Amino acid sequence: MAMARFGATAAGGVNRQALSAEDFVAQAELVRWGEALGLAASRDRIGNLFLRLPGTDPDAAPVLSGSHLDSQPTGGRFDGVYGVLAAFEAVQAIIERGVAHRHPIEVVAWMNEEGSRFAPGMMGSAVFAGARTEEETVSVRDAAGVSVADALAQCDIAMAQVPLRALGGPVHAYVEAHIEQGPVLEREGIPVGVVSGIQGKHTFRVEVLGEPSHAGTSERRERKDALIAATAMVQALAAEFHDAEDITKFTVGRFEVFPNAPSVVAGKVVFSIDLRHPRSDRLRAMSARIEPICRAVQGPCEVVVTRLSAADSLEFPTALRDRIRSIAGRLDIPSLDLPSAAGHDARYLHPIAPSAMIFVPCHLGITHNEAESAEPGDLAAGARVLADLLVELANEPARKESE
Numbered sequence: 001m002a003m004a005r006f007g008a009t010a011a012g013g014v015n016r017q018a019l020s021a022e023d024f025v026a027q028a029e030l031v032r033w034g035e036a037l038g039l040a041a042s043r044d045r046i047g048n049l050f051l052r053l054p055g056t057d058p059d060a061a062p063v064l065s066g067s068h069l070d071s072q073p074t075g076g077r078f079d080g081v082y083g084v085l086a087a088f089e090a091v092q093a094i095i096e097r098g099v100a101h102r103h104p105i106e107v108v109a110w111m112n113e114e115g116s117r118f119a120p121g122m123m124g125s126a127v128f129a130g131a132r133t134e135e136e137t138v139s140v141r142d143a144a145g146v147s148v149a150d151a152l153a154q155c156d157i158a159m160a161q162v163p164l165r166a167l168g169g170p171v172h173a174y175v176e177a178h179i180e181q182g183p184v185l186e187r188e189g190i191p192v193g194v195v196s197g198i199q200g201k202h203t204f205r206v207e208v209l210g211e212p213s214h215a216g217t218s219e220r221r222e223r224k225d226a227l228i229a230a231t232a233m234v235q236a237l238a239a240e241f242h243d244a245e246d247i248t249k250f251t252v253g254r255f256e257v258f259p260n261a262p263s264v265v266a267g268k269v270v271f272s273i274d275l276r277h278p279r280s281d282r283l284r285a286m287s288a289r290i291e292p293i294c295r296a297v298q299g300p301c302e303v304v305v306t307r308l309s310a311a312d313s314l315e316f317p318t319a320l321r322d323r324i325r326s327i328a329g330r331l332d333i334p335s336l337d338l339p340s341a342a343g344h345d346a347r348y349l350h351p352i353a354p355s356a357m358i359f360v361p362c363h364l365g366i367t368h369n370e371a372e373s374a375e376p377g378d379l380a381a382g383a384r385v386l387a388d389l390l391v392e393l394a395n396e397p398a399r400k401e402s403e
């Protein structure tokens, strides 16, 4: 609640967009809290913030834990910030109990997870992990024309007291705590979710090309009606991807008709496809069927299917998930395995280090909304499991360079 003051909205939510003045104030506050515990703050060139608790082996790669402090324009008080503060609480508990650990433990706040001011999201973690280049990232502009590079220059001024560190580097393990952003845990009355993986998402642009003609004079056999063809495609795709279990998510969210005039046969239609499934093999197989299905019902029109993005589903290592489950059991905290339907920074850490996520319930699954809400007891339960997991990970032997 103390962090929710920064960017607080009248409706009880948070507007703390990436690299905004509110974001800098929140980061500076976190640095102050860290200094009070003796944690060393540092930041990298892309705007990620770290608070480091040294371990007994100064050469060991750090165990990272955190999430993001930025929010949607009408965001809530828990999305992202919970993961940063759960890691902070865990580190505080480790210090106060004097628990020994070999690896350093670092609390991290990744830059621009939300992607609302600067798109796409998860910029800080993607650049840290080498999945996106710094060059392509800093040239992105917000709606006001401000580039990420400009905003990072503001960050340099606002956060001048925090020393810079090198971008990237080895990570021993990464654990991200987050609100579920779905209704399952609350409905089941379970405080801790063991996240099996992150659901993939493939997006497409479908362009249906017909021929504009007079609504009164053109004959049916001569018509190339792009709207009739496009609606047939949407219906055929919806039927194909209908899933009685409601796991496959198929959405046509945009549908544009040209020239969009009442007395003209549509000459062109462009529509979007957003397709998601927690299993990559299924997602890829479904993606591959899109073009043939569209072709089968194109009639006299032409169709061009373009894939815009293809983030596959990922599965977190079983060994880490088993440990979260057994730690929760040891602490008498009920837990449940579930996939993440939304993307998180852990997506980008997963390829470079063993990664895991811990979910806690949020009320009715409402998120990206000022009404976002969570129970203190559940948040504490997630942080307790996280603390024990961080201690276990930070006491593992160092992995070899080659691994």
Ligand SMILES: [Zn+2]
Pocket (backbone or CB within 6 Å): 067, 068, 079, 080, 113, 178
């Ligand atoms: Zn988030």
